[in-house]
Amino acid sequence: MKRSLFAAFSLAATSLVSVPAATLSVRVDQPGAAINPAMWGAFFEDINFGADGGLYAELVKNRGFEFPDALMGWTKLIPPKAKGEISVHSDLPFAPGNPHYVRVNSGGAGLLGLSNEGFRGIGVRAGEAYDFSVRVRAGAGEPKLTVRLYGSDGAVLESVDLTGFTSEWQKYSAKLHSKDTDAKARLVVLVDGKGSLDLDFISLFPERTWKNRSGGLRPDMIQVLADMHPGFLRFPGGCIVEGNLLATRYQWKKTLGPVEEREVLINRWNSEFLHRPTPDYFQSFGLGFFEYFQLCEDIGAQLLPILNCGMACQFNSGELCPLDQLEPYIQDALDLIEFANGPVSSTWGAKRAAMGHAEPFNLKLLGVGNEQWGPEYIERYAKFAEALKAKHPEIALISAAGPSPDDERFKFLWPKLRELHADIIDEHCYAKPAWFLDNAHRYDNYERNGPKVFMGEYAAQSDSTVSVKNRNNFECALSEAAFMTGLERNADVVRMASYAPLFAHVDAWQWTPDLIWTDNLRTLLTPNYHVQSLFARNRGDRVLPVAFSQLSPAEEKRLYATASFDEATGEVILKLVNATAKASVCTVDLSGVRQVQRGTVTVLQSDDLAAVNTFDSPDQVVPKQTDLTPVGPKFDLTLPANSFNVVRMGVVK
Numbered sequence: 001m002k003r004s005l006f007a008a009f010s011l012a013a014t015s016l017v018s019v020p021a022a023t024l025s026v027r028v029d030q031p032g033a034a035i036n037p038a039m040w041g042a043f044f045e046d047i048n049f050g051a052d053g054g055l056y057a058e059l060v061k062n063r064g065f066e067f068p069d070a071l072m073g074w075t076k077l078i079p080p081k082a083k084g085e086i087s088v089h090s091d092l093p094f095a096p097g098n099p100h101y102v103r104v105n106s107g108g109a110g111l112l113g114l115s116n117e118g119f120r121g122i123g124v125r126a127g128e129a130y131d132f133s134v135r136v137r138a139g140a141g142e143p144k145l146t147v148r149l150y151g152s153d154g155a156v157l158e159s160v161d162l163t164g165f166t167s168e169w170q171k172y173s174a175k176l177h178s179k180d181t182d183a184k185a186r187l188v189v190l191v192d193g194k195g196s197l198d199l200d201f202i203s204l205f206p207e208r209t210w211k212n213r214s215g216g217l218r219p220d221m222i223q224v225l226a227d228m229h230p231g232f233l234r235f236p237g238g239c240i241v242e243g244n245l246l247a248t249r250y251q252w253k254k255t256l257g258p259v260e261e262r263e264v265l266i267n268r269w270n271s272e273f274l275h276r277p278t279p280d281y282f283q284s285f286g287l288g289f290f291e292y293f294q295l296c297e298d299i300g301a302q303l304l305p306i307l308n309c310g311m312a313c314q315f316n317s318g319e320l321c322p323l324d325q326l327e328p329y330i331q332d333a334l335d336l337i338e339f340a341n342g343p344v345s346s347t348w349g350a351k352r353a354a355m356g357h358a359e360p361f362n363l364k365l366l367g368v369g370n371e372q373w374g375p376e377y378i379e380r381y382a383k384f385a386e387a388l389k390a391k392h393p394e395i396a397l398i399s400a401a402g403p404s405p406d407d408e409r410f411k412f413l414w415p416k417l418r419e420l421h422a423d424i425i426d427e428h429c430y431a432k433p434a435w436f437l438d439n440a441h442r443y444d445n446y447e448r449n450g451p452k453v454f455m456g457e458y459a460a461q462s463d464s465t466v467s468v469k470n471r472n473n474f475e476c477a478l479s480e481a482a483f484m485t486g487l488e489r490n491a492d493v494v495r496m497a498s499y500a501p502l503f504a505h506v507d508a509w510q511w512t513p514d515l516i517w518t519d520n521l522r523t524l525l526t527p528n529y530h531v532q533s534l535f536a537r538n539r540g541d542r543v544l545p546v547a548f549s550q551l552s553p554a555e556e557k558r559l560y561a562t563a564s565f566d567e568a569t570g571e572v573i574l575k576l577v578n579a580t581a582k583a584s585v586c587t588v589d590l591s592g593v594r595q596v597q598r599g600t601v602t603v604l605q606s607d608d609l610a611a612v613n614t615f616d617s618p619d620q621v622v623p624k625q626t627d628l629t630p631v632g633p634k635f636d637l638t639l640p641a642n643s644f645n646v647v648r649m650g651v652v653k
């Protein structure tokens with residue numbers, strides 16, 4: 001963006017004459033680069049109970065008794081007079097992939113069994129239905145199984161009995177209805193009567209899931225994600241792709257098929273931060289690659305899977321797969337492309353069809369590694385690229401640029417990746433708000449030829465990276481909006497961008513800030529969410545050149561603009577950030593326009609930079625929309641102090 005020389009004069013002139021209003025000229029008659037329709041996306045990782053305990057609607061933690069401590073999440077309920085025992089076994093399980101189960105042996109003198117705590121409680125709503133299921137094998141006697149929901153105050157919310165068990169493993173189901181709404185209920189299974197029962201895969205799902213898919217995803221969380229209009233979804237991580245050892249890396253093939261056969265794996269965030277330990281964090285993979293693909297399709301987002309490239313997390317072991325043993329990793333990538341796009345006659349296309357999706361998923365993007373760095377990455381990326389490009393030149397590969405946007409690792413990687421003709425390079429940035437304000441022009445002078453940029457993970461940190469004091473405050477959101485104006489203005493270089501991380505459970509997070517906060521029943525939208533959403537919902541198709549002039553010194557540093565044209569609606573879209581403490585009156589000058597017929601101005605503003613949204617006060621910082629009355633091509637617009645403004649104008653050219 002060109003800035004007027006006048007700004008240099010204005011510093012000297014301010015004390016003598018009044019400062020002229022800022023002018024923003026917008027060249028509607030000179031549309032520039034096309035903006036990628038998938039420009040503004042979302043990055044999902046199973047961190048902060050994002051999947052298990054979050055998107056994946058299963059309400060029972062450790063349903064298959066497969067955590068290393070088989071009874072983690074469960075409490076034995078053996079009243080003193082009950083005369084019985086509860087033990088864990090693994091001989092003759094109902095599914096080889098789910099070897100452990102529980103045997104409840106009752107002397108018949110009282111009910112005994114187990115209680116599950118859920119994911120920091122079990123969220124239930126009054127009157128809503130819940131699908132309970134359990135695998136049971138009867139031993140001696142003919143006891144009943146009593147299934148109850150208890151509220152956090154100890155009240156029974158529901159109780160049903162199951163009977164008729166046989167000496168073979170079978171699945172039994174029941175519909176539960178909760179009498180009350182409670183975010184911290186418990187599920188209890190009790191053996192009633194003398195005898196023994198083997199129990200496994202004890203599961204409870206809300207009947208109401210996203211698209212009412214049985215065993216599906218949490219609809220409120222997906223709705224707010226869909227409302228953001230993400231152009232793509234990057235998944236499943238993040239460091240979780242890498243694992244702290246190669247043995248604990250994410251392997252997409254292990255996330256397909258019946259859920260009870262999906263092998264449980266420790267979540268990399270389980271013990272990553274000693275200040276936020278989460279010993280009960282494991283991956284059930286109930287949200288697996290097929291479900292991710294389906295989710296992308298549902299919300300109209302392009303799929304962007306990230307695969308391990310033979311490197312464990314370099315913040316942990318940094319374990320490397322030797323170069324001459326990379327073949328299975330590369331084969332996983334080739335098979336994934338076939339799973340997504342291959343004909344039903346192909347091996348992996350047939351597996352996709354068997355899961356209920358004969359049509360291809362239209363995969364176009366694939367990430368090789370997450371946040372890797374060093375020559376070790378370049379060597380591995382080169383091998384992946386060679387094999388993938390030979391067979392699938394149609395797939396754009398995303399390569400890593402390390403964890404920082406400007407350190408030595410970054411400076412090493414970019415030229416190397418350029419030499420390798422990389423398609424799109426994934427830059428990451430977690431920094432203070434000032435970095436984002438100062439770097440809104442970062443891409444103005446980037447090389448136009450060669451690899452494109454994916455700002456794959458970024459978020460302003462109010463305190464410092466990985467600090468528990470970080471808040472999703474308005475200052476951070478405003479600085480991100482300022483930075484994003486620079487991404488959009490440079491849409492010929494920057495093809496995609498996504499905030500990180502996406503979801504966090506208020507009682508189970510490891511990392512803050514996060515775009516959307518949840519508890520067991522609710523979602524909370526942050527100011528940062530509103531910024532992302534406003535950009536994605538007001539993208540436009542072509543960048544329009546903008547130039548400020550007559551800025552005051554404060555405005556010169558902290559006023560930001562981007563403009564685009566929406567071809568379908570014939571609208572000019574302005575996104576303007578005033579990150580100064582004073583309102584700016586800005587004369588907007590639209591060249592190539594005769595008349596502005598109609599329009600809206602949406603403002604995200606707060607006088608308090610520290611303002612946050614909370615579950616008690618979710619609307620502290622929310623967008624407010626007003627109408628723009630018809631005007632000529634030159635008009636004054638007031639940009640309130642500390643504000644992000646989106647102006648949509650139907651224009652006559």
Ligand code: AHR
Nearest residue numbers: 238239240370371500501
């Ligand atoms: O977004 C949280 C983590 O930050 C991601 O897993 C990783 O890629 C980055 O270091």
